[in-house]
Amino acid sequence: MADNILRIAIQKSGRLSEDSLKLIKECGIRFDNGAGKLKTNATNFPAEILFLRDDDIPGYVEDGVAHLGIVGENVSEESARDVDTVHKLGFSRCRLSIGVLREHDYQGVSDLQGKSIATTYPRLLGQYLEANGVNAAIHEISGSVEIAPSIGLADAVCDIVSSGSTLLSNGLKEVETIFRSEAVMIASKHLSDTQKTLLDQLLFRIKSVQAAKN
């Protein structure tokens, strides 16, 4: 595999996509992002862009198939992949929180003892419960987590919250924030010297773009 270009993985379509593309463009990197493409070459920087599901990005970067990736810290941390977090990007801010039914008279984290909690983040939730000495059943589901308490599938949820309106519309209230997240750039631990130099150039441009906005 060519070790003199940077292969950058970004989310194909979702909440991170637009800001990820915008950041790369603001760094002066030009490429053709024809709809439906899975890979494209930059025309004025030795880089390729891969368009992937966000959940797949940490694994591709760990394996060195992609050299860099833009992903939510929540996804990167949950994946437990061995990658370097090289820069915080300031967009897609959200939090991973525990929610319970609104009518629940919640007093504190020990209320979760012996309860079941539905989540797509079993690792981060498990760490939080362990750190707080709480023994609860983690019910891993792959989507529509917020509906679980109202249909009797679980006592609580642990999911990503941004405005809070999804919790609210499912009769839930946010009771604990366990992780704060934003988009980050992650890098492979196996970069060639050329790739390290290209990464430094890219980070310099990203920091300039960020500084110009502040």
Ligand code: PRT
């Ligand atoms: O298809 P693919 O697997 O690539 O995408 P995805 O559906 O897994 O992810 P996507 O695009 O929904 O989110 C990508 C990343 O955006 C997440 O990993 C977070 O880092 C970040 N992010 C920021 C969010 C939100 N805000 C967010 N609000 N991710 C999800 N949500 C969901 C949340 O799961 C819940 O269902 O929005 C709902 C809550 O939003 P509020 O505003 O009602 O609180």
Ligand code: ZN
């Ligand atoms: Zn995903």
